[in-house]
Amino acid sequence: MSKMRVYEYAKKQNVQSKDIIDKLKNMNVDVSNHMSMIDEEAIRKLNDAYQPKNSKTEEKHKIEHKKNPSNVNKVENRNESKKENTMKIKKDEAPKKNNGSSNNTKPAQKSNQQNAKPAQKSNSGQQQNAKPGQKGGNRPQGNRNNSNFNNKNRNNKNNNNNNRGKAAPAPQPKPTPVTPDKITFSESLTVSELAKKLAKEPSEIIKKLMALGVMATINQELDKETIELIASDYNVEVEEEIIIDVTEFENYENNDKEEDLSVRPPVVTIMGHVDHGKTTLLDSIRNTKVTASEAGGITQHIGAYQIEDKGKKITFLDTPGHAAFTTMRARGAQVTDITILVVAADDGVMPQTVEAINHAKAAEVPIIVAVNKMDKEAANPDRVMQELTEHALIPEDWGGDTIFVNVSAIKGEGIDDLIEMIQLVAEVEELKANPNRSAQGTVIEAQLDKGRGSVATLLVQNGTLNIGDPIVVGNTFGRVRAMVNDLGRRVKVAGPSTPVEITGLNDVPQAGDQFMVFTDEKKARQIGEARSKKQMEAQRKESSKLNLEDLFNQIKEGDIKEINVIIKADVQGSAEALAGSLQKIDVEGVKVKILHTGVGAITESDIILASASNAIIIGFNVRPDNNAKRTADAEKVDVRLHRIIYNVIEEIESAMKGMLDPEFEEKVIGQVEIRTTFKVSKVGTIAGCYVTDGKVTRDSTVRLIRDGVVIYEGKIDALKRFKDDAKEVSAGYECGITLEKFNDIKEGDVIEAYVMEEIKRA
């Protein structure tokens, strides 16, 4: 073809006809409109003009994409596909260039080398060919930049199009995929993913796995060991990429330098046996030190408080008891720096004293012993010391290193000494933090407040917390809206070891949850949501795991049914009380299993957990949010809302009774004596009877007893009174009875009639 019309050429170059007309006019080629014919010479000139410009246009596109931020995603995707495309082109181009300049990855290089031979052949074949245009299709694609080639082929429109348009499929045999030298993975790979990475067919991998004794399907996840095993079979190195989980607080580096650190107040927990005076001691310390200095301050119970003595602060956790201490530790929170072990001087070491010692020791927290109730006549501090030595708490006076302070919490005696000792231990411990960084710490308490929403007491352990800080607390997030200290005063900042009550979170976190401040709210939200999702998944996994284990237990224990319950309450205390009461319900054969307890409204995640584990949700003084309601309807989850614990217990108890398979009991309804028998052909033996006790009914089950031995048990075939069928015959009457498929009836036998009755559980 020697000539073509303007619009044809425009179409070929993917430009407007007008552009072609303009260009031609600039070249002094006379054209009038898009239908005008252009000759070979003009086409050549146009080709020259368009070839370089095309690549420029591409460049321009790229730049434009980068400039336009709204296109970010698109650009990334395009770049992705471009990358892929580039890889493909490179592989095919490689034989020609074969310098690996644009692709440095090993596998690609290998592929280059391997492909080198056939491609060279194809190239040389082309060189031998006098008319390259005729064999144009055989050339590896990517020729569009070769203007020479294009020019020489200008009379072959199809060829030209192939070369100019998308990469033409190379007719040369598809190069066999090359096994890479090294593959990378993170966490795990499925069989098909591994096959792809190794450039093998999945079936081949499955066969290899079979040979190793692993029966795997194509979508099965393989662990590191198996991946390594398979890869080593192909001499491929495996590298595991560790993906840093941004949702884990531990993954955030704590790069405080020594010079950034300054002394922080100690955080003290008081533990001891019941009634040994923990609460009185806490109050006593607070009263002597707080109210005195902060006259007029209305003390607030926010779960922790601070006192100041000689310019030095001490933070006390206001939640005495081992439960709080251990719950926090169980959640990975180490908040206590010093433990005060209260032992009543008149009572000595008791079981919970020992428990407290063990908790403190396990947490490696130094112990100060406060020997309390010294005002009592029966006080015997020496005995306390003596008993504690058995638990490796040896007083300094006796050559040990445990500080003992004698106090009377009720009289406020010895409190100053105790505080002095706390300061001393704190000094030895060199407790430090960096106040000039974003805050992190632990939740001491959290609850849902009717007016204020989620309220959490946070203990700042490092950094300084400010009003307005974007924060992630456990699996919740938000912005610190307001901060109130232990005196009920609004504060704007809270430094290390300070307890503050904050509002502004989207949900209620749990005691012991960690918190962390982030630079912006978006990030906080992202991380908070991701953490919540992660926790939900973990919970779901946990529940299915538990169910499996329970299944096993059920088999062992003999068909025990259980009722799965999720409790959401307005305060942690109610949730725990309810959980405790429900677990105490005693219905034989059924157990209550508390899957989850939490504080706050019933959320969608609760419903999903319930749905996944077939649980009932109990809302105590809380209600489901709208999302939760919708999901509950969709998932058909039973949500019960209550305000009185007793009602909940009653409801669950009856549910538990209803759940049981009905239990039947045999109830004897009558006795019948056989006085004579008749043999009737086709009917069998008819017993002529007399009902001696109760009655016999047509549908009762009967036992034929001879000399005290049951010789038949079954149904009545016919019950007759004289010649008529009877429904029932009562004591004192005669009747005729035939038994189902049983004729060996003898005079003197006794028929016992009974029914099975369902027993109502008490």
Ligand SMILES: Nc1nc2c(ncn2[C@@H]2O[C@H](COP(=O)(O)OP(=O)(O)OP(=O)(O)O)[C@@H](O)[C@H]2O)c(=O)[nH]1
């Ligand atoms: N005589 C005397 N009585 C005390 C002293 N300290 C506490 N008590 C009394 O001991 C009892 C128990 O005190 P709490 O402070 O409630 O003891 P607790 O260890 O907090 O008790 P639980 O909270 O039940 O574990 C109360 O009747 C107090 O008044 C003291 O120093 N001297």
